[in-house]
Amino acid sequence: MKAIIIHDGGDIRLEEVPDPEIEQSHDAIVRLTASSICDKDLNILNEKYSAMIPENFLEHEGVGIVEQLGAGVNNLNIGDRVIVPSIMACGSCSHCRADDYAHCDQTNPNERVTDASFFNRQKEHGPWAEKVRVPLANINLLKLPDPTTDNQAMDNADTLxxxxxxxxxxxxxxxxxxxxxxxxxxxxxxxxxxxxxxxxxxxxxxxxxxxxxxxxxxxxxxxxxxxxxxxxxxxxxxxxxxxxxxxxxx
Ligand SMILES: [Zn+2]
Ligand SMILES: [Zn+2]
Structure with a gap:
């Protein structure tokens, strides 16, 4: 598949890369139908942002269709249209139980360094790609009601x-x-x-x-x-x- 990848020095390129695969039982593979541009991406490109891991895919807001599910994800189906939220959370730590997903103890161990567990600031790739692997998909993917367009859904990934x-x-x-x-x-x-x-x-x-x-x-x-x-x-x-x-x- 193709993905937009950041290299050292803010150098970004569209490259051919291997498709993502299910790695953990709660993973999902989502084929992106839309992704957006966040001011954080512009800061990364302008090198104002040092928390980005080099050789990673950019962005953290997406809408797409579930293509594969790990055996542990039982609240979604193949073919569901979903929002890929900007922040990943475990859903079970004390912060998540208080609906404070941005400060999840499990996915954001560097809370004092980074303000939230965004895609591509941990090891996961972001959704400026044809497909993305979403960890803990049972918590982090949000199924879209019909009829909702990609543009209507996109604001719910981060902005709203x-x-x-x-x-x-x-x-x-x-x-x-x-x-x-x-x-x-x-x-x-x-x-x-x-x-x-x-x-x-x-x-x-x-x-x-x-x-x-x-x-x-x-x-x-x-x-x-x-x-x-x-x-x-x-x-x-x-x-x-x-x-x-x-x-x-x-
Ligand atoms: Zn954003
Ligand atoms: Zn948590």
């Missing part, structure tokens, strides 16, 4: 869960005023979710006029921090020392 966990930590609720710093895909989803939660006001802060326009279309009050100090602007616009839920995105 990132936003969702941020909102949980910010304890955003109805009636809150929310400030979203950064209006890329994660920030725009934060604005969309803040509206669903019936927040009182949403401030969107960014430097990009195009991103701020998208934020405005989603119902946010926009602040271009190239033109004004966002903290002073929010204080002036709210005119009260009410607590504000701040959500920082990349």
């Amino acid at each position: 869960p990132t936003r969702y966990s941020g909102d949980d930590k910010a304890t955003t609720k109805a009636g809150h005023t929310v400030a979203v710093f950064g209006c890329g895909p994660v920030g725009l989803l934060a604005i969309a979710r803040a509206r669903l939660l019936h927040t009182e006001r949403i401030f969107a802060i960014d430097t990009s006029p195009e991103r701020l326009q998208k934020a405005k279309e989603l119902g946010a009050e926009i602040i271009n921090c190239n033109r004004e100090d966002p903290i002073k602007a929010i204080k002036r616009l709210t005119a009260a020392p009410a607590p504000i839920q701040a959500v920082a995105t990349m």
Whole structure:
């Protein structure tokens, strides 16, 4: 099969490689029908990111079809359409039992070095390939309901869960005023979710006029921090020392 592989120095190439195989009883082999580009990939390519293992396949977000299953995976079938999530977890350690999969004790032994157990920061290859081996597939693959397109499903691999966990930590609720710093895909989803939660006001802060326009279309009050100090602007616009839920995105 073909895969996009990173070599030392940020050198990436499309190469012919062996197909992945079932190695453990809870593995699955997924044929990718879509994968996305994350800002982490761009950081890797710009060599701002040192946690990537050389000679590995890039990316960590995918949608595909189950082609093979290990004998221990009994909650999926061959042919199921699935999301390949960005983070791998064991499903049984104390962090996983608390739904804190990003800090899984089993798959993320370097928690203090890396912030989560992403594909391709351990030994597993990422889904910029025709196929990917997914360890612990009974926990890590999410079966898609019909009808769901690949594009609709893709945001659930990393972007939306990132936003969702941020909102949980910010304890955003109805009636809150929310400030979203950064209006890329994660920030725009934060604005969309803040509206669903019936927040009182949403401030969107960014430097990009195009991103701020998208934020405005989603119902946010926009602040271009190239033109004004966002903290002073929010204080002036709210005119009260009410607590504000701040959500920082990349
Ligand atoms: Zn990502
Ligand atoms: Zn775990």
